Amino acid sequence: MxxxxxxxxxxxxxxxxxxxxxxxxxxxxxxxxxxxxxxxxxxxxxxxxxxxxxxxxxxxxxxxxxxxxxxxxxxxxxxxxxxxxxxxxxxxxxxxxxxxxxxxxxxxxxxxxxxxxxxxxxxxxxxxxxxxxxxxxxxxxxxxxxxxxxxxxxxxxxxxxxxxxxxxxxxxxxxxxxxxxxxxxxxxxxxxxxxxFDLLEDRFVTQSGREVALQLFVDKGNLDKARFAMQALQDSMAWDERVFGLEYDLDIYMIVAVDFFNMGAMENKGLNIFNSKFVLADQRSATDDDFFNVQAVIGHEYFHNWTGNRITCRDWFQLSLKEGLTVFRDQQFSADMHQPDVTRISNVRLLRAQQFAEDAGPMAHPIRPEKVVEMNNFYTLTVYEKGAEVIRMLHTLLGEQGFQRGMKEYIARHDGQAVTCDDFIAAMAAANDTDLQQFSLWYSQVGTPQVEATSNYDANSGSLTLTVEQRPASGQQHPPLLIPIGYELLAQDSKKVMHKGVLSLTQTTQQFTFEQLNEQPVVVLLTGFSAPVKLHFSQCEDELMTIMVHADDGFSRWEATQILFRQCIAHYYQDESFSLADSLSRAFADILDAEVEPAFKALQITLPGFAEMTEFLQDVEPQQLLNALSRFKLDLLGKQQAKLQAMYQACDQKLQSGEGHGAGYRALKNACLEYLVQGQSFDTEVTAQYQKASNMTEKIAALQVAASENLPCFEALNRDFFAQWQDDSLVMDKWFSIQARIEDDAVFERLEGLLNHPKFSMRNPNRARALIGSFAVHNPKYFHHASGRGYDWLTDQIVKLDAINPQVASRLITPLIQTQGFASSVQETMRKRLQRLQQLDDISADIGEKINAALVN
Missing domain, CATH: 2.60.40.1730 (tricorn interacting facor f3 domain)
Structure with missing residues (x-):
């Protein structure tokens, strides 16, 4: 039992x-x-x-x-x-x-x-x-x-x-x-x-002159695919010395890539064991996202050498001590290696789409949990991603120099020890001679706090008063948190930044006044996403468009665009006769015309997805939301098709000529492609992109849109892709993922056939996640099918997986337990499947804990 x-x-x-x-x-x-x-x-x-x-x-x-x-x-x-x-x-x-x-x-x-x-x-x-x-x-x-x-x-x-x-x-x-x-x-x-294995060897000379042997072990035939990971390791070691002053301590550092692994990687001292998807990468078989992730995960596990290994957790409730801190470190590393704004926006998109849902769901917990049934269930986005946001807030409050002083004090005090989150905060406070008692409440806070702001400008005195109120997550009670709120004040006429900085919200309701303003400014709040909160700040369309173009902070420019998109999608959701306003269409055109980095522009024109929108709507009917998203995208295409086509072709020309940053132009080209395939065949262009592509980023994007739009070219491209890549395990994961996302009425028969495919194994975590996880997360039309068949299919696979690998089963059940936000009829359909699972004999603690929590809530 x-x-x-x-x-x-x-x-x-x-x-x-x-x-x-x-x-x-x-x-x-x-x-x-x-x-x-x-x-x-x-x-x-x-x-x-x-x-x-x-x-x-x-x-x-x-x-x-x-x-x-x-x-x-x-x-x-x-x-x-x-x-x-x-x-x-x-x-x-x-x-x-x-x-x-x-x-x-x-x-x-x-x-x-x-x-x-x-x-x-x-x-x-x-x-x-x-x-x-x-x-x-x-x-x-x-x-x-x-x-x-x-x-x-x-x-x-x-x-x-x-x-x-x-x-x-x-x-x-x-x-x-x-x-x-x-x-x-x-x-x-x-x-x-x-x-x-095949062995790739190199070396690294530390800042003190010690030579460290570097070894990467990969399956036979994959040696060339390990070279980028080796460079990422050397970059990580150099960065940690330069930024944190932390030097590696053994004579050798080894990484081994294996196909069967429950997690992304593991920071075992001196011998990191990695899921092969986070080591193996070359242009032909890996996407730009794959390269980014390899570098980030290599960095993450290396940075654990000090924040996790040399100083470890006293108990597993302190898991965020090592994981939240190390995720923050790997995010800073990625920002330095790439475009900071793009990296930050990607962090926030993940947090909102998945961690906010976790915060609102049955398994909501503080970043330092207070109780646990199965410890594996607390390797969560809350502990990792929200934990990193808490560290980021500390960095914002103390500044770079203050944060580094705190890190040095933390290491000096606790090297070689197993310690707590409180020990970390105490070291930060001591090094900066400041009181962080109120800030430490973040470690016991559950859910996503709400922040509501209003502004009042007095033209006679030239003063602006911001009134800001914080509210705990629904059903929670605790004293007010210390919340850093980044801000900018933009002049409406000159579009210049009049003031910027960080406000410290320490009370339930607090006022902040700015004097000697010559005009009413446009207020930008939560710059850089300075705290993991939901901000409610009513601004008109003109203000949002000003922010979208003129804010210094890249995140805020992107966020203003997303707010406009979310508001418009909500109108489409609530009114089937709603049509796109000319002002928003012009704003979209302005984004396409703007002189900004192509990777940033790609993010600006990408609409909020299904999961993100469920965070901003109530009592969601899944098919109605999907219809609203589709109509909005189709209307944008109808008004801006020429510009999108021109942008697609311009990116293609840049890539063919080798100009600029290839990854950025590929991202923008594929973002345009997502629009252009709506409402028309675009079959020839998709086939051409697939056939011309010399890299996996463009090839897989073409195959993906052909699948999602059921283009006539899909079957031929799909057969060609399988024939070319059937012997590459990581690429086959991509192929299975695409099959799971196909939106047609034969999807369940296709899924059953794929379970019996000779290339599928339920015992391979990557393959199970690629097929089962992709269907549940990336095919909302059929996962949330009104018949309940999508829930039934996932339930059947969870039963099989739980007997094989409870950890993987527990992660894949998440979409079924996160019923919050959906209409009551949808929630009830999902709960019936959970009740079926609960009645089974000998379910693991991994899924049992989640099911019990979901059915109690």
């Missing part, structure tokens, strides 16, 4: 025992891998001497148990499906445990498992307990030495954390490699890989 008993942050107690050193000896075998774990353990001085040692353990066979070299008899220990309990332990002792594990049968991909022909591990959050009995918690930190034995022909590379200290050949064609990590770490950072 699945245990749904929650754990609470308030109940945290230090472990009564500490493990100081871990010596692992691992003989690898597909079905009977031997793990011998010898630990030096010491009881805390103030712990009860009668306190038993309780070690976590799952899915293992206990083979032997020795305390100080003597075998323990059965009266001294008890072993069950979840733990190993040893009684009458001395103050300090050596404990040796021998277990057998079955990597081949491990479809959950936690602990030791097989990815293709390679052995690899995933231990975060609680996977090490599938390798050996252990105090599997992040505040137990030890020095690890790992010896791996395996067949040398099959597994020539045997890798683990730290520096290599021994290699030698053994009898029967086996070999042995020993690794030592001199830095103490929790067991979730342990890693092991064994396999036969």
């Amino acid at each position: 699945t245990d749904f008993t929650p754990r609470f942050l308030k109940d945290y107690q230090p472990a009564p025992y500490q493990i100081h050193t871990v010596d692992l000896y691992i003989e690898l075998d597909d079905e009977r891998t031997l793990v011998r774990n010898q630990m030096q353990i010491k009881r805390h001085g103030d712990a009860d001497e009668n306190e038993p040692l309780v070690l976590d353990g799952q899915h293992m066979e206990l083979q032997g148990l020795w305390l100080n070299g003597e075998a323990l008899n059965a009266s001294r220990y008890q072993c069950d499906e979840q733990s190993l309990t040893i009684t009458h332990c001395p103050q300090a002792f050596t404990l040796t445990i021998e277990t057998l594990v079955n990597p081949k049968a491990n479809t959950a991909l936690e602990g030791i498992y097989k990815s293709g022909g390679a052995f690899c591990t995933q231990c975060e959050a609680e996977g090490f307990r599938r390798i050996s009995y252990f105090l599997d918690r992040p505040d137990v930190m030890a020095i690890y030495t790992t010896t791996i034995v395996a067949d040398k022909d099959k597994y020539p590379y045997l890798l683990a954390n730290g520096n290599c200290i021994e290699r030698r050949d053994l009898e029967r064609g086996r070999h042995l490699v020993t690794w030592h990590d001199p830095f103490q770490k929790p067991c979730y950072l342990f890693a092991l890989v064994a396999g036969d």
Whole structure:
């Protein structure tokens, strides 16, 4: 029976025992891998001497148990499906445990498992307990030495954390490699890989002159696709030294790319294990977004070396301590490597479309959760993306220099420790001699706060008064937060910025006055999206258009456009006879004519999507919203087709001539294409783009629009694409994703056929996400089909997946539990599918926790 008993942050107690050193000896075998774990353990001085040692353990066979070299008899220990309990332990002792594990049968991909022909591990959050009995918690930190034995022909590379200290050949064609990590770490950072790979090698010389060997291990034949990742790693290392003054600390840094991985990547000390989609990239097989993501994820995992590894979490409730901070760091890195405005807008789009929905849904939680059933369920956008926004607010309030002072203080205080979010805030406060007690409320706040603003200009005194009110998320109660609100005041005549800065909203209602203004300004609020809130600030169309063109802040220019779009879509949604106003059409034309970076222009002309609009409407009827979105796009095309066509052709010419920034022009070209395929065949042009494309960005865009619009050319292009790429696993993920998004009445039959496709495997997380996840997230027309068939189909796949890989099942069930915002009839249809799942026997805690929360709300 699945245990749904929650754990609470308030109940945290230090472990009564500490493990100081871990010596692992691992003989690898597909079905009977031997793990011998010898630990030096010491009881805390103030712990009860009668306190038993309780070690976590799952899915293992206990083979032997020795305390100080003597075998323990059965009266001294008890072993069950979840733990190993040893009684009458001395103050300090050596404990040796021998277990057998079955990597081949491990479809959950936690602990030791097989990815293709390679052995690899995933231990975060609680996977090490599938390798050996252990105090599997992040505040137990030890020095690890790992010896791996395996067949040398099959597994020539045997890798683990730290520096290599021994290699030698053994009898029967086996070999042995020993690794030592001199830095103490929790067991979730342990890693092991064994396999036969192609190896890309390089080096990095640190600011202090140390040479670090860099190694990237990829499947055979993929070496050229790893070169961009190597450059991204070197760029990350240089950036962290330049911006944060943080230098790498081991002699070697390794990355291994595997196809079967539950997450994007893992920051294991010195040996990062990556989902191959975030390592492998070349122009022919990867899109511009793929390149961006490879660089960002490489950076993220490298930056964890200090913010996550050298300083780690005391407990899993503090997860945002490492993840929110490191996401902020990788966002800053990406902004420096690319266009800051474009990068920031992309961050905000993700936050609004997905994290805001999480904040409003049944699994809403603070960035520092207060209770948990299944820890894997808190690897969420709230902990990561909203956590990063909280760090960004701190950066905004303290400034770059103040933030860097705080980081230096944090590292000086806590290097080598497992600490809390409060420790981080305390270091920031001390380094800047400021009180951050009110700011720290963000760590316990649930939901998306609301901010309402009004302005009043007094022409006689030349003063502007802003009245700003903050309200907690619906149903929440807490003292007022400290909310930084970036602002600009634009002169209406000259369009120049009269004032800009940051307002600190600290009260429930607060007024801010600006004096000596010669004219009534246009007010721009929440510049840079300075806080993760929903802003309500009524502005007329002329004001928004002024901001759209003249604001200094790029995010605000984009946001003004989005507000106009959202308002117009809402009119289309509410009135079937509504038609596009000439003023908005002219504004759209002005965007197309503006002299701005093409990547920024592509974002400005991209309409809010289905998920984003559900955040701004109430009682949504999905098909009605989709109809409104389609009509709006079609009307824009009708009025601006010539300009869109001209822009499409101009971008194509720029790309053919090699001028400018290729990724930006590709983004703008494809954004125009999204409009041009509406209401007409555009078949010839789409086919031409597909056939001419020398890069995956343009090729996949052509195939995608051909699929979404059911163009006559689609079937031929689809067959050609499959024939060309059927042996490339990552490109096949793209192909399956496109099949899942096709909008026609045969979609469910097609989906069933794809489940039985020879290239599909439910055991491959990337492939499951590509087909099942893409349908649920990117095909709202049929996922939200009035018959409920879309919900039924997802439910059926969740049942299958939960038996194979509960983590993946839990992530893919999210669209079904986020019923908020939809009409009551839609919500009820979704809830019936959740009730069906709830009644099943032996559902995992991963999906059970989410279902129970959704049905209670």
